Amino acid sequence: MNEGTRRVRAADLEAFVTAIFAAAGTSAEDAATIAEVLVWANLRGIDSHGVLRVPGYVGRIGSGEFNPRPDFAVLAELPAAIVIDADRAFGPVGMSRGMDTAVAKAREAGIGVCVVRRVTHMAAIGWFALRAARQDMIGLVFGSSKPNMAYDGARARGVATSPIAIAVPGMDREPILLDMATSTGSMGRIMLARDRGTALEPGVALTEDGEPTTDASAARFLTPLGGAKGAGLSLMFECLTGVLVGNPLIAAALGPEGDWRHSQNGFALAIDIAAFTEPARYRRDIDALVDALKALPPARGNDEVRVPGERGGRVMAERMETGVPLPAGTWSRLAEVAAGLGVAMPAVIAAEAHSSSSRSLL
Amino acid sequence: MNEGTRRVRAADLEAFVTAIFAAAGTSAEDAATIAEVLVWANLRGIDSHGVLRVPGYVGRIGSGEFNPRPDFAVLAELPAAIVIDADRAFGPVGMSRGMDTAVAKAREAGIGVCVVRRVTHMAAIGWFALRAARQDMIGLVFGSSKPNMAYDGARARGVATSPIAIAVPGMDREPILLDMATSTGSMGRIMLARDRGTALEPGVALTEDGEPTTDASAARFLTPLGGAKGAGLSLMFECLTGVLVGNPLIAAALGPEGDWRHSQNGFALAIDIAAFTEPARYRRDIDALVDALKALPPARGNDEVRVPGERGGRVMAERMETGVPLPAGTWSRLAEVAAGLGVAMPAVIAAEAHSSSSRSLL
Numbered sequence: 001m002n003e004g005t006r007r008v009r010a011a012d013l014e015a016f017v018t019a020i021f022a023a024a025g026t027s028a029e030d031a032a033t034i035a036e037v038l039v040w041a042n043l044r045g046i047d048s049h050g051v052l053r054v055p056g057y058v059g060r061i062g063s064g065e066f067n068p069r070p071d072f073a074v075l076a077e078l079p080a081a082i083v084i085d086a087d088r089a090f091g092p093v094g095m096s097r098g099m100d101t102a103v104a105k106a107r108e109a110g111i112g113v114c115v116v117r118r119v120t121h122m123a124a125i126g127w128f129a130l131r132a133a134r135q136d137m138i139g140l141v142f143g144s145s146k147p148n149m150a151y152d153g154a155r156a157r158g159v160a161t162s163p164i165a166i167a168v169p170g171m172d173r174e175p176i177l178l179d180m181a182t183s184t185g186s187m188g189r190i191m192l193a194r195d196r197g198t199a200l201e202p203g204v205a206l207t208e209d210g211e212p213t214t215d216a217s218a219a220r221f222l223t224p225l226g227g228a229k230g231a232g233l234s235l236m237f238e239c240l241t242g243v244l245v246g247n248p249l250i251a252a253a254l255g256p257e258g259d260w261r262h263s264q265n266g267f268a269l270a271i272d273i274a275a276f277t278e279p280a281r282y283r284r285d286i287d288a289l290v291d292a293l294k295a296l297p298p299a300r301g302n303d304e305v306r307v308p309g310e311r312g313g314r315v316m317a318e319r320m321e322t323g324v325p326l327p328a329g330t331w332s333r334l335a336e337v338a339a340g341l342g343v344a345m346p347a348v349i350a351a352e353a354h355s356s357s358s359r360s361l362l
Numbered sequence: 363m364n365e366g367t368r369r370v371r372a373a374d375l376e377a378f379v380t381a382i383f384a385a386a387g388t389s390a391e392d393a394a395t396i397a398e399v400l401v402w403a404n405l406r407g408i409d410s411h412g413v414l415r416v417p418g419y420v421g422r423i424g425s426g427e428f429n430p431r432p433d434f435a436v437l438a439e440l441p442a443a444i445v446i447d448a449d450r451a452f453g454p455v456g457m458s459r460g461m462d463t464a465v466a467k468a469r470e471a472g473i474g475v476c477v478v479r480r481v482t483h484m485a486a487i488g489w490f491a492l493r494a495a496r497q498d499m500i501g502l503v504f505g506s507s508k509p510n511m512a513y514d515g516a517r518a519r520g521v522a523t524s525p526i527a528i529a530v531p532g533m534d535r536e537p538i539l540l541d542m543a544t545s546t547g548s549m550g551r552i553m554l555a556r557d558r559g560t561a562l563e564p565g566v567a568l569t570e571d572g573e574p575t576t577d578a579s580a581a582r583f584l585t586p587l588g589g590a591k592g593a594g595l596s597l598m599f600e601c602l603t604g605v606l607v608g609n610p611l612i613a614a615a616l617g618p619e620g621d622w623r624h625s626q627n628g629f630a631l632a633i634d635i636a637a638f639t640e641p642a643r644y645r646r647d648i649d650a651l652v653d654a655l656k657a658l659p660p661a662r663g664n665d666e667v668r669v670p671g672e673r674g675g676r677v678m679a680e681r682m683e684t685g686v687p688l689p690a691g692t693w694s695r696l697a698e699v700a701a702g703l704g705v706a707m708p709a710v711i712a713a714e715a716h717s718s719s720s721r722s723l724l
Contacts, residue, residue, distance in 0.1 A: 078637045080442035081472025110443025111475050115638060138602060154658035154667045166598040168605075176601065178594040210661065226587045232540040232670045235655070236528040239538065240500060243530075243647045244638045251647065254654040275443045276477060276606045285605045285613065292616040293597070296516035299572065305516045308594045 007323030025068035037092035045315035048188030091122030110275035126179035129167035155210025171283035177309030369685030387430035407677035410550030453484030472637035488541035491529035517572025533645035539671030
């Protein structure tokens with residue numbers, strides 16, 4: 001069983017992760033939020049942003065990078081805009097507060113934005129966008145972090161693989177949820193190729209010297225989606241977050257300061273559908289849009305046309321039944337952290353000889 | 363001289379285009395706005411969105427698609443959000459009003475959005491984003507239109523090549539201006555390859571049957587940038603505009619209605635920098651960010667690292683001196699329209715044997 005994958009019920013895994021963070025120093029409420037966001041990523045099949053992050057998060061409390069007891073501060077406020085300093089809060093804690101604040105603003109003003117300053121790793125940002133979509137809002141989230149992607153035309157790290165997520169509610173259908181990085185590939189894909197000893201797709205990764213490579217062990221940073229377009233979007237996300245709230249990350253890293261310490265800034269925008277149209281009509285029209293796209297002829301080799309978030313929704317339905325698969329490596333690293341904090345491991349409901357979650361790491 | 367390129371002073375060209383649209387039925391003010399936006403595109407080197415559109419625009423007044431005397435109507439309004447029905451106004455007219463309204467909202471509420479319903483072709487949308495950046499705002503614009511791009515996973519048109527533009531002001535440097543389509547290539551590049559008889563890059567275009575092609579004469583629609591990512595962004599732009607204001611374009615085209623008539627919807631967002639930070643600090647930090655990126659080592663074969671909008675700014679400086687190049691085909695089509703409306707052609711300041719603007723069509 002040491003070499004295989006264990007399956008754990010989502011509720012048990014969430015309770016376990018909550019206990020870990022509470023033991024590591026966060027409030028019970030914050031621990032529950034962090035656990036919910038991480039386990040949600042696993043349920044959706046985004047294992048690279050799920051509970052495998054727990055040991056790293058706990059370690060970053062110790063190093064002082066993540067603050068388990070942040071003092072949030074409102075730095076600026078107008079009817080539709082607010083800046084919150086997150087005091088190095090955990091990303092899920094800071095960005096949940098950010099989206100909730102944006103939603104409250106949008107109820108009054110039609111739209112609302114919260115820019116969250118000095119937050120840390122946000123995990124799967126689609127969760128925050130969905131939080132708005134569940135309240136008859138459109139949610140839009142992006143962030144900025146330290147450079148880990150080539151800037152187009154340069155052979156060095158210049159921007160981050162900063163993601164964007166947008167969620168809109170449907171009526172009978174699930175919300176459409178786009179959650180994408182501005183890079184061609186992902187660090188998770190590189191890590192997976194390293195573990196497997198396989199080659200990378202061409203064009204995805206660069207060596208430390210900025211040379212293209214398909215050798216996962218030599219890959220150090222990523223290429224931007226579509227060259228100038230992905231790099232440009234990522235650059236604008238920094239202009240719309242880090243620079244806007246006085247925590248610039250790219251210039252601080254690349255400039256004379258050479259500050260590469262972990263920090264992020266997030267942009268949470270909520271759009272109150274009722275300010276623009278009748279929400280039931282909107283939801284029905286979203287369903288009609290999805291229906292129209294799904295009725296298109298699939299491309300060669302495709303069995304069906306899918307909309308953003310559809311695949312994740314199916315994985316979630318399946319994993320709610322069969323449990324969240326935890327590969328041996330994740331399990332043992334969680335066990336180590338749990339032992340150190342005196343937390344019991346969650347019950348295993350099934351064990352498999354080989355990892356079943358490799359696809360989800362992509 | 364019939365086969366060559368003529369150069370015309372920007373001011374003369376703008377006066378000429380203004381006269382054309384005034385003669386074709388718009389107000390003098392609207393004619394000036396349309397002319398300014400189109401000539402700006404030429405000045406920036408985006409000739410595909412410049413005055414070569416004039417004959418098509420005039421023709422679409424005749425067909426009833428573009429309304430030269432629109433009655434704008436406010437359909438909904440809250441402190442930070444407003445919906446304006448543009449009554450098939452020219453895109454430059456409708457979107458200028460949209461951005462001005464968004465900026466006014468942002469002054470009071472911190473951010474402001476105007477969704478412009480039932481507008482027509484917007485020309486180069488970067489102009490509207492820049493309009494905000496010139497007022498100490500961040501401008502963000504995107505739109506939706508009828509499907510002309512494959513939806514990822516389908517072998518048919520499913521979404522549009524909908525662009526997004528974002529502009530932020532610098533201090534001593536020009537604003538950063540990102541203006542990108544969600545497609546891999548552009549219809550302009552296909553038209554150029556057709557004219558030249560050259561092949562397309564692989565992966566850019568599809569035949570009517572959705573098969574990849576490098577034959578420009580067989581190319582009918584475009585591929586999305588990065589597959590699911592570009593298609594997903596474009597889809598979300600429809601959810602954030604057309605569906606939000608009751609003028610859905612994709613479902614109307616693909617569904618039983620089969621409505622492929624020209625229509626667009628636009629999203630204009632203004633963010634008042636002063637609501638978040640001190641504007642002078644923001645502008646300095648943008649300059650520092652640009653400096654940091656431009657100091658990166660260029661990729662092999664690149665002489666320098668450029669930021670979005672930099673190339674267009676240089677072309678503009680050059681063309682303000684040397685005039686706007688108009689290829690023979692554009693000149694003759696403009697002459698035909700001008701003759702029909704009794705408008706004199708602008709003065710030619712130089713003529714060249716061969717087109718010098720082909721690069722700019724890309």
